[in-house]
Amino acid sequence: MNAETLSRRWFLCAITYFVIGVALGVFMGASGNHSLFPAHAHINLVGWASMGLTGLLYRSFPAAAQSALAIWHFWLYQLATPVLLLAVAAIYSGYEKADPVAGAASVVVLISVLLFWWAVFSARGSKAA
Template sequence: MRLGALFLKVASLYFLVGVVMGVGMEIAGDHRLMGAHAHINLVGWASMGLFGLIYVLFPKAGETLLAKLHFWLYNISMPLFMLGLSFLLLGNESLKFLLMIFPNVLVLSVLFFVINVLKNVSVRDVRNLSNIG
């Protein structure tokens, strides 16, 4: 399976988690996890969905080693980052070390994405998109 489709599938799972988390917080009347909820929706659902669309629209970029590194580092770091953040927001610092490591790994994966886009998405590719349909 291509990375664009994988990003879209994982993004849809984060969307489900974010919605369920938001509804759960509202029902419980406890919004302490609002920061994690926002990260899951933005960094999980929205950003990963956009990565997926970019890799689908620009398949050359989605087939590189940079794309693979981006996918795996992002998908390893994101849940561990959210776990550490959730514990911290609930007042438990026992997993704070996760926040010293995995946000940085996430940023590294985004750096790989940016380099990949700069190297493998061209103006010609964008012009070719206008011919679709």
């Protein structure tokens, strides 16, 4: 995929997580109930911060954005992240049975991050736009 298009896709996802993460932060502050802070932290960090940074990085490595690895990276990360974050929220709401779900989703996120590493490192010498 064109680097600009892929980058924008990551940005659209990042901004969406930003809204959700900040909304949860405001809710926690307003209610005085901080029990979901790990979910809030990771919505903002795995969502907003990491997705935004990923979108920026693909602009610096346009050849990586054009690889099939980048598509697998995008979809695995985008499918596993909401599962992970909902499971983390469930765990900290008292549903500890969600723990294996969070574990499985976190492994998928890790695999997608490894694909990102692979995409960038295998394309780093190329100047394709």
